[in-house]
Amino acid sequence: GPTGVSEILHVLEVGGNTTLTSLGLSGNGCDELPGSVAAMLRCNTTLTSLEVATNGIQDSGARLILDALCENTSVTRLDLHTNYISPQCIDSISNVLRTNPSIQDLDLEHNRLSDQDQKEKHLRDNSQLVQDMGVIRGIAEALWHTPRQRPVNLMGIKLCLAAQALNLPKGATGWDNDQILQHFWDTRQEKLLAFAMGLHARLGNRSEVQQLNNECVQTVCKVCRGGVDPPVQAVAMQE
Secondary structure, three states, rough: HHHHHHHHHHHHHHHOOOOOOOOEEEOOOOOOOOHHHHHHHOOOOOOOEEEOOOOOOOOHHHHHHHHOOOOOOOOOEEOOOOOOOOOHHHHHHHHHHHHOOOEEEEEEEOOOOOOHHHOOOOHHHHHHHHHHHHHHHHHHHHHHHOOOOOOOOEOOOOHHHHHHOOOOOHHHHHHHOHHHHHHHHHHHHHHHHHHHHOOOOOOOOHHHHHHOOOHHHHHHHHOOOOOEEEEEEEEHOOO
16 A cells, blocks of 8 residues: 555665665555655665556656656666656656666556547647657657667657658658667667767768777777677778
8 A cells, every 4th residue: 555655665765675676566546656756766776677557647746756767877667657647748758868878668658648648549630749749759859869778668659650750761650669769779879880980971081089099999889889899891991
Protein backbone atom coordinates (compact mmCIF):
# COMPACT_ATOMS: atom_id res chain seq x y z
CA GLY A 1 0.00 0.00 0.00
CA PRO A 2 0.95 3.71 0.02
CA THR A 3 2.65 3.47 3.40
CA GLY A 4 4.86 0.60 2.32
CA VAL A 5 5.79 2.35 -0.90
CA SER A 6 6.73 5.53 0.95
CA GLU A 7 8.90 3.58 3.38
CA ILE A 8 10.73 1.77 0.57
CA LEU A 9 11.41 5.00 -1.28
CA HIS A 10 12.58 6.71 1.90
CA VAL A 11 15.10 3.95 2.57
CA LEU A 12 16.41 4.26 -0.99
CA GLU A 13 16.54 8.04 -0.67
CA VAL A 14 18.63 8.14 2.50
CA GLY A 15 21.02 5.47 1.27
CA GLY A 16 19.86 2.69 3.56
CA ASN A 17 20.04 0.16 0.72
CA THR A 18 22.89 0.10 -1.78
CA THR A 19 22.19 -3.31 -3.35
CA LEU A 20 18.69 -2.93 -4.87
CA THR A 21 18.99 -2.18 -8.60
CA SER A 22 15.42 -2.77 -9.85
CA LEU A 23 12.21 -1.38 -8.35
CA GLY A 24 8.66 -2.07 -9.56
CA LEU A 25 5.96 0.28 -8.28
CA SER A 26 3.34 -0.23 -10.98
CA GLY A 27 -0.31 -0.12 -9.98
CA ASN A 28 0.08 1.60 -6.62
CA GLY A 29 -1.60 4.87 -7.48
CA CYS A 30 -0.92 6.84 -4.29
CA ASP A 31 -0.95 10.62 -4.65
CA GLU A 32 2.45 11.04 -3.01
CA LEU A 33 4.18 8.59 -5.35
CA PRO A 34 5.64 11.06 -7.91
CA GLY A 35 7.10 13.34 -5.24
CA SER A 36 8.57 10.44 -3.28
CA VAL A 37 10.04 8.89 -6.42
CA ALA A 38 11.56 12.23 -7.43
CA ALA A 39 13.18 12.72 -4.02
CA MET A 40 14.62 9.21 -4.18
CA LEU A 41 16.01 9.69 -7.71
CA ARG A 42 17.93 12.79 -6.66
CA CYS A 43 19.81 10.86 -3.97
CA ASN A 44 19.98 7.19 -4.97
CA THR A 45 22.95 6.03 -7.07
CA THR A 46 22.39 2.27 -7.26
CA LEU A 47 18.95 1.86 -8.84
CA THR A 48 19.09 1.09 -12.57
CA SER A 49 15.50 0.11 -13.40
CA LEU A 50 12.33 1.88 -12.25
CA GLU A 51 8.72 0.97 -13.09
CA VAL A 52 5.94 3.42 -12.22
CA ALA A 53 3.38 2.34 -14.81
CA THR A 54 -0.40 2.34 -14.31
CA ASN A 55 -0.35 4.80 -11.44
CA GLY A 56 -2.63 7.51 -12.80
CA ILE A 57 0.36 9.87 -13.00
CA GLN A 58 -0.57 13.16 -14.64
CA ASP A 59 1.62 15.91 -16.06
CA SER A 60 2.54 17.50 -12.75
CA GLY A 61 3.71 14.18 -11.29
CA ALA A 62 5.49 13.16 -14.46
CA ARG A 63 7.43 16.43 -14.47
CA LEU A 64 8.61 15.78 -10.91
CA ILE A 65 9.96 12.35 -11.87
CA LEU A 66 11.46 13.44 -15.20
CA ASP A 67 13.12 16.55 -13.77
CA ALA A 68 14.65 14.48 -10.97
CA LEU A 69 15.90 11.98 -13.52
CA CYS A 70 18.00 14.74 -15.07
CA GLU A 71 20.08 14.66 -11.88
CA ASN A 72 20.32 10.86 -11.73
CA THR A 73 23.04 8.95 -13.59
CA SER A 74 22.35 5.37 -12.47
CA VAL A 75 18.84 4.70 -13.83
CA THR A 76 18.98 3.27 -17.35
CA ARG A 77 15.36 2.11 -17.67
CA LEU A 78 12.19 4.07 -16.84
CA ASP A 79 8.71 2.62 -17.39
CA LEU A 80 5.92 5.22 -17.38
CA HIS A 81 3.40 3.41 -19.55
CA THR A 82 -0.36 3.65 -19.02
CA ASN A 83 -0.47 6.97 -17.21
CA TYR A 84 -1.95 10.36 -18.15
CA ILE A 85 1.10 12.14 -19.58
CA SER A 86 0.22 14.70 -22.25
CA PRO A 87 2.19 16.87 -24.71
CA GLN A 88 2.51 19.41 -21.88
CA CYS A 89 5.38 17.23 -20.64
CA ILE A 90 7.35 17.32 -23.89
CA ASP A 91 9.92 19.77 -22.48
CA SER A 92 10.61 17.54 -19.49
CA ILE A 93 10.86 14.41 -21.64
CA SER A 94 13.18 16.10 -24.11
CA ASN A 95 15.28 17.54 -21.30
CA VAL A 96 15.86 14.07 -19.84
CA LEU A 97 16.95 12.76 -23.22
CA ARG A 98 19.30 15.73 -23.69
CA THR A 99 20.89 15.82 -20.25
CA ASN A 100 20.90 12.16 -19.20
CA PRO A 101 22.80 9.91 -21.63
CA SER A 102 22.46 7.02 -19.15
CA ILE A 103 18.84 6.40 -20.14
CA GLN A 104 18.65 3.36 -22.44
CA ASP A 105 14.98 2.39 -22.22
CA LEU A 106 12.04 4.80 -21.91
CA ASP A 107 8.50 3.41 -22.07
CA LEU A 108 5.79 6.03 -22.68
CA GLU A 109 3.18 3.77 -24.26
CA HIS A 110 -0.52 4.25 -23.58
CA ASN A 111 -0.29 7.84 -22.41
CA ARG A 112 -1.75 10.90 -24.12
CA LEU A 113 1.27 12.03 -26.07
CA SER A 114 0.26 11.41 -29.68
CA ASP A 115 -2.33 10.12 -32.10
CA GLN A 116 -1.53 6.48 -31.38
CA ASP A 117 -3.02 6.97 -27.90
CA GLN A 118 -6.31 8.45 -29.12
CA LYS A 119 -9.20 5.99 -29.31
CA GLU A 120 -11.19 7.97 -31.87
CA LYS A 121 -8.55 8.78 -34.47
CA HIS A 122 -11.12 9.70 -37.12
CA LEU A 123 -12.29 12.65 -34.99
CA ARG A 124 -8.86 14.23 -34.65
CA ASP A 125 -8.40 17.64 -36.30
CA ASN A 126 -5.41 19.46 -37.80
CA SER A 127 -4.49 21.16 -34.53
CA GLN A 128 -4.06 17.74 -32.91
CA LEU A 129 -1.90 16.57 -35.81
CA VAL A 130 0.33 19.63 -35.47
CA GLN A 131 0.60 18.99 -31.75
CA ASP A 132 1.62 15.37 -32.40
CA MET A 133 4.33 16.48 -34.82
CA GLY A 134 5.66 18.88 -32.23
CA VAL A 135 5.90 16.12 -29.64
CA ILE A 136 7.64 13.72 -31.99
CA ARG A 137 10.03 16.30 -33.39
CA GLY A 138 10.96 17.61 -29.94
CA ILE A 139 11.80 14.14 -28.68
CA ALA A 140 13.65 13.18 -31.87
CA GLU A 141 15.79 16.33 -31.78
CA ALA A 142 16.70 15.62 -28.16
CA LEU A 143 17.80 12.11 -29.14
CA TRP A 144 19.79 13.43 -32.08
CA HIS A 145 21.73 16.01 -30.09
CA THR A 146 22.71 13.78 -27.15
CA PRO A 147 25.80 11.53 -27.43
CA ARG A 148 25.09 8.01 -26.19
CA GLN A 149 26.87 4.71 -25.96
CA ARG A 150 24.01 3.15 -27.93
CA PRO A 151 20.61 4.22 -29.35
CA VAL A 152 17.89 4.55 -26.71
CA ASN A 153 14.95 2.12 -26.80
CA LEU A 154 11.92 4.44 -27.04
CA MET A 155 8.38 3.07 -26.68
CA GLY A 156 5.13 4.97 -27.06
CA ILE A 157 6.21 7.49 -29.73
CA LYS A 158 6.14 6.74 -33.47
CA LEU A 159 9.02 8.77 -34.87
CA CYS A 160 8.15 7.79 -38.45
CA LEU A 161 5.09 10.07 -38.29
CA ALA A 162 7.47 13.03 -38.50
CA ALA A 163 9.83 11.50 -41.10
CA GLN A 164 9.74 14.56 -43.38
CA ALA A 165 10.23 17.07 -40.58
CA LEU A 166 13.19 15.02 -39.32
CA ASN A 167 14.78 14.95 -42.80
CA LEU A 168 14.81 11.17 -42.86
CA PRO A 169 15.60 9.28 -46.08
CA LYS A 170 12.85 8.36 -48.53
CA GLY A 171 11.02 5.29 -47.36
CA ALA A 172 11.57 6.11 -43.69
CA THR A 173 7.83 6.52 -43.20
CA GLY A 174 7.74 2.75 -42.90
CA TRP A 175 10.62 2.50 -40.45
CA ASP A 176 10.10 1.52 -36.84
CA ASN A 177 11.72 3.46 -33.98
CA ASP A 178 14.72 1.15 -33.81
CA GLN A 179 15.55 1.78 -37.47
CA ILE A 180 15.17 5.55 -37.13
CA LEU A 181 17.23 5.73 -33.94
CA GLN A 182 19.89 3.55 -35.54
CA HIS A 183 19.93 5.96 -38.48
CA PHE A 184 20.42 8.87 -36.05
CA TRP A 185 23.22 6.93 -34.38
CA ASP A 186 24.99 5.98 -37.62
CA THR A 187 24.70 9.48 -39.08
CA ARG A 188 26.02 11.10 -35.91
CA GLN A 189 28.90 8.65 -35.72
CA GLU A 190 29.81 9.29 -39.36
CA LYS A 191 29.85 13.05 -38.79
CA LEU A 192 31.91 12.73 -35.62
CA LEU A 193 34.37 10.47 -37.38
CA ALA A 194 34.64 12.82 -40.36
CA PHE A 195 35.20 15.75 -38.01
CA ALA A 196 37.82 13.86 -36.03
CA MET A 197 39.65 12.87 -39.21
CA GLY A 198 39.75 16.45 -40.45
CA LEU A 199 37.45 15.71 -43.37
CA HIS A 200 34.49 17.83 -42.28
CA ALA A 201 33.11 19.73 -45.27
CA ARG A 202 33.53 23.13 -43.59
CA LEU A 203 37.02 22.40 -42.32
CA GLY A 204 38.69 20.75 -45.28
CA ASN A 205 42.27 19.98 -44.33
CA ARG A 206 42.50 22.77 -41.77
CA SER A 207 41.49 20.64 -38.79
CA GLU A 208 44.06 20.49 -36.02
CA VAL A 209 43.47 16.75 -35.99
CA GLN A 210 45.74 16.63 -39.04
CA GLN A 211 48.62 17.54 -36.75
CA LEU A 212 48.00 14.74 -34.24
CA ASN A 213 50.18 11.68 -34.27
CA ASN A 214 48.83 8.32 -35.38
CA GLU A 215 48.15 7.08 -31.85
CA CYS A 216 45.97 10.11 -31.03
CA VAL A 217 44.00 9.72 -34.24
CA GLN A 218 43.44 6.05 -33.46
CA THR A 219 42.11 6.96 -30.02
CA VAL A 220 39.78 9.71 -31.28
CA CYS A 221 38.37 7.48 -33.98
CA LYS A 222 37.85 4.60 -31.59
CA VAL A 223 35.79 6.83 -29.29
CA CYS A 224 33.76 8.20 -32.18
CA ARG A 225 33.02 4.71 -33.44
CA GLY A 226 31.77 3.48 -30.08
CA GLY A 227 34.89 1.58 -29.09
CA VAL A 228 35.52 0.03 -32.52
CA ASP A 229 38.93 0.49 -34.11
CA PRO A 230 38.85 2.79 -37.18
CA PRO A 231 39.39 1.41 -40.68
CA VAL A 232 43.06 1.11 -41.64
CA GLN A 233 42.56 3.31 -44.69
CA ALA A 234 41.09 6.10 -42.52
CA VAL A 235 44.19 6.17 -40.35
CA ALA A 236 46.47 5.90 -43.33
CA MET A 237 45.06 9.17 -44.66
CA GLN A 238 46.59 10.97 -41.70
CA GLU A 239 50.09 9.63 -42.20
